[in-house]
Amino acid sequence: MIDTQSLPTEPGCYLFSDSEGTIIYVGKAKNLRRRVSSYFSRHDLDPKTGRLVAAIAGLDFIVTDNEVEAFILENTLIKKHQPKYNIDLKDAKRYAYIHITDEPYPRIHTARQPDGNGRYYGPFVSAREREDLLRLLKSLFGLRSCRRLPRRPCLRAHIGSCSAPCTGRIGEDEYRERVRRAEAVLKGDIAGLIRTLREEMAASAERQEYERAMELRNQITALEGLRERQHVDRQKTYNEDIVNYIASEGTVFLMLFNVDRGTLAGKREYTFDETEGFLEEFLARYYADHEPPEEVILPVPVDDAVAGYLSHLRGTKVRVVVPQRGEKKNLLDLVKKNVEIAFFGDRIKLDELKRHLHLPDLPVAIECFDISHLSGTAMVGSMVRFLWGKPDKRNYRRFRIRTVEGVDDFAAIAEVVRRRYSRLQKEGGEFPDLILIDGGKGQLAAATAVLRDLGIKVPIAAIAKREEEVFVPGFSHPLPLEKHEKASLFLQEIRDEAHRFAITYHRTLRKKTVVP
Secondary structure, eight states, X not given: OOOOTTSOSXXXXXXXXXXXXXXXXXXXXXXXXXXXXXXXXXXXXXXXXXXHHHHOOEEEXXXXXXXXHHHHHHHHHHHHHOOTTSOOOOOSOOOOEEEEOOSSSOBEEEESSOOSSSEEEOOOSOHHHHHHHHHHHHHHHTOBOOSSOOSSOOHHHHTTSSOOGGGTSSOHHHHXXXXXXXXXXXXXXXXXXXXXHHHHHHHHHHTTOHHHHHHHHHHHHHHHHHHHTOSOBOOOSSOEXXXXXXXXXXXXXXXXXXXXXXXXXEEEEEEXXXXXXXXXXXXXXXXXXXOOOSEEEOSXXXXXXXXXXXXXXXXXXXXXXXXXXXXXXXXXXXXXXXXXXXXXXXXXHHHHHHHHHTOSSOOOEEEEEEEEEETTEEEEEEEEEEETTEEOGGGOXXXXXXXXXXXXXXXXXXXXXXXXXXXXXXXXXXXXSEEEEESOHHHHHHHHHHHHHHTOOOXXXXXXXXXXXXXOTTOSSOOSOOTTSXXXXXXXXXXXXXXXXXXXXXXXXXHHHOOO
């Protein structure tokens, strides 16, 4: 039994440990005794906190002088111990950058991960916006995108969208000036660049260099069009982060917009379990790894210590604002709308799937298996995972079939299903809400038998090609589900992704076996 009455009433951090002495949760408190006691005196705990309390076997604490110190200490302890029940901040998505290399004639291209070479701009939320901007910059300023300078001009040089430094058509100083202007656009200083170009256009016209003046006019027109497409343009001289979220069924769906001097520079998406004080914990964890801006806009008030903690991290004052009306409230609403679109746009098809398959829970996590081979050779299996209706590619798996010879899809499905879920059992991993098999009644029966042998009770279904018929255990006929209904289309999408992933792996293995 944890003795909470002996705890001090000062601010500080508390550490819960399990029966093996492993730290499973780190928290902060304004009053340690009151905060820790609340875990054991309340009966309305959320499910995750209930599991935490059931696992607590030990308690330790550290007193701090104030709440700001508690925030700082909490993050240090979380990073050190990686507690199981603290929220795990993993980006829901990764976005690409625009990269300008550090070369005599720098090239511009898309990069997934910064590696320290050259300069990176982004990450960009929309792939279409990024590619449109990249295409515009290459065309406007004639920047090269080739990996190596070719010995003769390429097609882009012939059609006038590249200045062709490979041919000596442009000097290094002039080319670098073009790069500088492209970077001005990427930094958001479009207005300043337009002013410079207007001055150059007037000077060129005065010198009767009409072709150059027309080129500059076209650049100005394109840049003005680009400026109009900026979603957030509020002429600010400071940076802001805007945070909003929706909590649903024990899960928090949170989005953070980075606004750079009034221009939306990017966004980040997170999902984690809903617990008491999750917003304050999120802010503490997130800004431990990201420099806080001058202003953070939130939908609800948080403890005053949050502003002090962020100011400590930044080294200058950080304002934490909860607007009730006006421009900043509109921005909060915009972020919330994006949360709804990003996380709940697929909720309808999940509800439909639950209804048609008579599932006990919403199929938040779905895993689908497929087999690929060529006349029984190089047989492989794939497993794709969908989370909240979207591909969760970090958790895709592929299998090289070990125990099956010849063409036997039933045995192959049985092997990969057994390997996947026996390993999850052994490691104590989380099982999906639905297992989907690419195939008909035979493949379904093989997979169902494996789950029965393992003692795993997870809903399972199969979707057959051609007629897109959906089968579930215990029924000899397919479900009355039309192939053009939302639920069926969703299953087809998942099955097709599993098939694509299996085919890709199969082709990779075949290439390795080809003797040159």
